Each structure stands twice: as C-alpha cells, then as structure tokens.
Amino acid sequence: MANLQDVATAAGVSKATVSRYLNRSLELPDRTAKLIDAAIIDLDYTPNPHARRLSLGRSDTIALIVPNISSPFFAALVAAVEAEASDMGLALALYATLNRPDRELSYLDLVRTGHADGLIFITNHAGTDMLAAKINRLPRCVVVDENVVGTHVPKIFCNNRQGGWLAGRHLAQTGHRHVLFIGGVDQMVSGAHRFAGFASAMNEVAGPDYRIERTCGPYTVEAGRNAGHAFVARDPASRPTAIFATSDELLIGLYEILSEAGIAIPHQVSVIGFDDVGPLHLFAPALTAVRQPVRELGQRALRRLLAMDGTDPDKPPSEELLDVTLIERNSVAPPIRPFHRNPNSED
Numbered sequence: 001m002a003n004l005q006d007v008a009t010a011a012g013v014s015k016a017t018v019s020r021y022l023n024r025s026l027e028l029p030d031r032t033a034k035l036i037d038a039a040i041i042d043l044d045y046t047p048n049p050h051a052r053r054l055s056l057g058r059s060d061t062i063a064l065i066v067p068n069i070s071s072p073f074f075a076a077l078v079a080a081v082e083a084e085a086s087d088m089g090l091a092l093a094l095y096a097t098l099n100r101p102d103r104e105l106s107y108l109d110l111v112r113t114g115h116a117d118g119l120i121f122i123t124n125h126a127g128t129d130m131l132a133a134k135i136n137r138l139p140r141c142v143v144v145d146e147n148v149v150g151t152h153v154p155k156i157f158c159n160n161r162q163g164g165w166l167a168g169r170h171l172a173q174t175g176h177r178h179v180l181f182i183g184g185v186d187q188m189v190s191g192a193h194r195f196a197g198f199a200s201a202m203n204e205v206a207g208p209d210y211r212i213e214r215t216c217g218p219y220t221v222e223a224g225r226n227a228g229h230a231f232v233a234r235d236p237a238s239r240p241t242a243i244f245a246t247s248d249e250l251l252i253g254l255y256e257i258l259s260e261a262g263i264a265i266p267h268q269v270s271v272i273g274f275d276d277v278g279p280l281h282l283f284a285p286a287l288t289a290v291r292q293p294v295r296e297l298g299q300r301a302l303r304r305l306l307a308m309d310g311t312d313p314d315k316p317p318s319e320e321l322l323d324v325t326l327i328e329r330n331s332v333a334p335p336i337r338p339f340h341r342n343p344n345s346e347d
Contacts, residue, residue: 002043010039061091062302063116065107067099067124072248072278073294074122077145080298081120088306099124099218101131108134118305120144124219126187127151140308144301147189152317154308156300159321160190163290164197166326167244167272170288172205174332176242176270177339178213182227182254183246185216194246194274209339213240224253231269232261241335242270248278255283266333276327286329293322
C-alpha cells in the first residue's frame with residue numbers, strides 16, 4: 001500500500017508539501033498540484049485518517065476517567081458520553097480507576113502524554129492538591145459530578161443542595177422529626193451540599209423541633225450495609241423514623257440489611273434514596289428517590305469539553321448545576337411514633 005512518502009517521491013516534492021496540500025493548509029501552483037493528484041491516482045493512495053487528524057492537532061478521541069463502571073450511576077454516565085461521542089463521530093478512551101488516587105494520577109499522566117483531544121474527569125472521593133495540579137496542567141478538561149477543589153477547569157454538577165433539600169422537605173412534610181442521613185464526608189462537596197440542603201429543609205418545615213443523625217462514609221454498598229447494621233442494633237424506641245441514603249450503592253446495602261432483619265419499609269422506617277439510576281421502582285416497596293439527570297450530565301460534559309478552545313486562560317472557569325427531581329414512590333409514610341426531643345442529645 002502506497003504511503004505519503006511514495007506520493008511525494010512520484011510527484012517530485014517533499015513529504016511535508018504533500019501533507020500540507022492534502023490538509024488544505026498550503027496553496028500550490030497548478031502544475032505542482034496536478035503532479036500530486038496524478039501520483040495519488042497512479043499509486044491508489046488512501047490517506048490515513050488517524051495520521052491526518054494528528055497532523056491537524058486532533059485525534060477525534062475523548063478520554064473519560066471514572067471511578068468504576070460497576071455502579072449503576074457511573075455505568076449510565078459512561079453510556080451517555082459514549083452515545084453522544086458516537087453521534088459526533090468521536091471515539092472514547094475509557095479509564096476506570098477503582099476510585100484509587102494512585103490510579104487517577106497515573107491515568108492523568110497517560111492522558112496528558114497521549115493523543116486525546118480532551119478529558120472528562122470524575123472522581124468519587126475527596127481530592128488532593130496533587131490531583132488538582134495534574135488536572136490544571138491538562139489543556140482541555142471538564143470535571144463532572146464531584147468537585148476537585150483547587151482545579152481551574154469547567155465543571156458540571158447535579159444540584160446536590162437542591163436534592164438534599166427536596167428529600168428533607170418530603171420527610172418533614174410527612175411528619176418525620178428524627179431522621180438519619182447516610183452520606184459522603186464533608187471533604188466531598190456532594191456530601192456537604194446534600195447534607196446542607198437536607199438540614200435546611202428540615203429546619204424550614206419543622207422549625208427547631210427535629211433531630212438529624214449523620215453517618216459519613218464512601219458511596220459504597222458496604223458502607224450502606226454498615227449503616228444498616230448500626231441501625232438494626234439500636235433499641236427500636238431510639239431509632240430514627242426515616243433514613244436518607246444519598247446514593248444508589250448506599251441504598252442497596254442498607255435495604256439488604258433492613259430486609260434481613262425483618263424491618264418493614266415504610267411501616268417501621270421510611271427511606272429516601274439519591275441517584276435513581278438503578279431499578280429502584282422494582283424494589284419492594286418501590287423506592288422514593290432524588291433523581292439525577294445522568295444522561296444529560298454526560299451529554300453536557302462532552303459538549304462543554306468540545307467547546308473549549310483555551311484562548312482565554314484568564315477567564316474564570318464556568319460551573320453549571322443541573323436540576324434534580326424527587327420521584328415519589330412507596331417507601332415513605334408518616335412516622336410510627338411521635339418525636340420527643342431529648343434535651344441532652346446532639347443534633
């Protein structure tokens with residue numbers, strides 16, 4: 001198969017001249033152009049589209065770094081980005097970090113030295129200065145879903161504060177005053193904002209007459225199981241009457257333990273989830289949850305990345321918040337007992 005050098009030799013010009021001519025970045029005299037065209041036809045030369053894109057500074061490949069692809073949320077997000085990229089004629093290079101910081105740093109180096117046109121980055125833990133520094137060195141990057149503090153790149157999140165507020169208002173309006181919040185640590189912006197919105201709504205609806213207990217940890221099934229074991233081990237009279245589990249993974253682990261213990265939902269405890277990406281409508285009972293627009297999140301991230309041109313480095317990075325929605329099903333009911341504040345307890 002003929003290559004670019006073969007065409008250049010046959011036409012009596014340099015390889016660079018042929019390359020620039022094909023890329024339409026060089027105007028040639030008619031005689032020279034005809035010699036190149038004739039050589040292409042005679043040699044049956046077919047340009048390599050990948051090499052051509054690289055010569056133009058493009059690879060038509062987008063990198064996507066995610067914590068994992070086993071959780072419903074991240075799997076749906078990857079699928080959304082993949083579908084959008086395919087519609088645009090782009091390839092997707094996927095890297096799963098298993099939510100390990102060392103793998104994140106390694107993959108960031110790989111992306112920076114590779115040929116991807118840009119990166120969509122997603123983590124599921126609190127960031128570090130080193131992580132932020134590596135992201136800031138990338139020419140084109142969008143941070144999605146969970147913030148990495150210290151990064152100066154465009155960011156797209158679902159409105160976590162709004163989601164917490166919707167869950168808190170729903171429980172408070174149903175009559176709950178003693179509630180358990182299971183979620184991320186304050187160092188994660190998603191966890192801090194979901195809790196802030198939740199507490200704000202409880203206070204708005206219930207006034208001072210409420211109590212929130214909080215269990216912090218990662219958004220994992222195992223963390224949900226641990227919270228479930230702690231709940232089951234308590235004296236039933238002292239348990240919260242409602243639980244807000246702030247991810248699908250936490251909810252799955254929690255439901256597993258509550259079911260094993262024979263605790264009926266919502267008759268003995270009400271439950272609200274967050275994400276609503278998994279088949280929560282198939283749970284028994286079907287689960288009320290705050291739904292994140294995960295498909296839109298992936299689409300917006302890719303479009304924002306492709307819109308970056310890097311021509312105004314002094315312009316502050318944008319931050320976009322997508323609205324979330326409360327999907328009411330059958331896992332919330334009025335509390336089984338009235339709330340009596342213990343003056344010695346902590347909120």
